[in-house]
Amino acid sequence: MAYFVGIDLGGTRIKIALGDDKRILITRNVKARKELSFMSNIRIIEDTIKVICEEQKIMFMDISSIGFSFPSLVNNELKKVISTNDKFNDAKEFDWVEWSKSTFGAYISLENDARMACYGEWKSGAGRPFTDFVMMTLGTGVGTAVIMDGNPLVGKHFQAGNLGGHLTVDYAGALCSCGNRGCVEAEASSTALKRLVETHPKILESELKNRSKIDFATIFDLAESDLVALEIRDHCLDVWSAAIVNYIHAYDPEAIIISGGIMNSKKIILPYLREKVGGLAWSPWGHVAILSSELNDNAGVNGAFLMAKNEFEKHERKKIKLR
Ligand SMILES: [Zn+2]
Known part of the structure; x- marks a missing residue:
């Protein structure tokens, strides 16, 4: 029996999924230690895989393939991290192929985190009906990835579609x-x-001046009764609308799929974006669907698991051809 592992390394947590060719059997979340080296986090990952393998009575060497989602730009052909963004900087020197081979005897596929989440959403989430869509993740930053003509968009330098936040x-x-x-x-x-x-000119008139923690949940809650919160909320919705119009003009998608904790407020966000973008985008064929992610936080680990399975099947097909 072939087993596969999907790993989604984020700034604050690591998600790991173990499964067979039919389904994911178990997922586990552990704390990422971004203040430590990447190598220390690799040890945390190995230890967690060991624990879940023992729970499932699976040997390390039964793992046939690993999918790894990494939070920065990645060369998915050479399986190398191209650039890091002030965390896990020693990952650039890491030999992924050697690690997966010597530790598990497994193949590896490595991909940028936004593209991996987009792949997961495409294969088992809200992206299933589409050959062309943009996935937009709203959070600390704004991440994007694109499926175009039925394939993940990669580009000459492996960054096409990934810089929609910029x-x-x-x-x-x-x-x-x-x-x-x-x-x-x-x-x-x-x-x-x-x-x-x-910097809001009316901040002294707002309840926000008394809040020590300000996140989108606070802004969306207060927007019902506080004018400053309402203006900031609508400013953000207008910025995202402008971004989506740019994605539509650049990538010609059928849909935009939005993920992130903020989608708890999707009842406000989706109608606003649909109306605004519908009035601004040039798409004579009709309206681009604007939808919420189905997998949300689990899109990345799902994508990594499915990518691991794909890599294994690709090698198996090659072996059959050579026979
Ligand atoms: Zn920027």
Whole structure:
């Protein structure tokens, strides 16, 4: 029996799924230690896989293939991390193929986290009906990945479709962590909220001035009764609408699928975006569907598991051809 492991390494947690060719048998979440080296996190991953293998009475060496979702740009052909964003920096020197081979005797597929989540959503979530869609994840940053013509969009340097959080929506806007100004992420993400609140001209009239923790849940809750929260909420919705119009004009998708904890407020977000984008996007064939993710936080680990299975099947097909 062939077994597969999907791993989704995030900034705060690691998700691991173990399963066979029919389904995922078990998933486990552990804390990621981004203050430690990538190698220390690899040890945490190995230990967790060991524990769940023991629980399922599976040997390490029974694992045939591993899918790994990494939170930065990745060369999925050479299986190398191209660039990191101030966390897990030693991953650039890591030999993924050697690790999976010597530790598990397994194949490995490595992919950028947004693309892996998009793949999971495409194969087993809200993306199933589509050959062309953009997945947009709203959170600390804004991440995107694209399925185009029935394939994940990758590009010459492996970054096509991944930088949707860094499309410019205001060329004179706020400075972004990427060095550009007025990126989607700099204008409307959890990271941008602090600035939006502190610099609002009517902040002294708002309940927000008394809040120590300001996140999107706070903004959306308070927007019912607080004018400043309402203006910040609508500013963010307008920034995301502008971003989605750009995605539609760039990628010609059938759908935009949005994920992130913020989608707890999808009853407000989806109708707003549908109306705004519907009036702004140039799509003479009709309206692009704007939907909520079905897998949400589990899209990445699902994608990694399915990618592991795919990699195994690809090698098995090759073996049959050579026989
Ligand atoms: Zn940027």
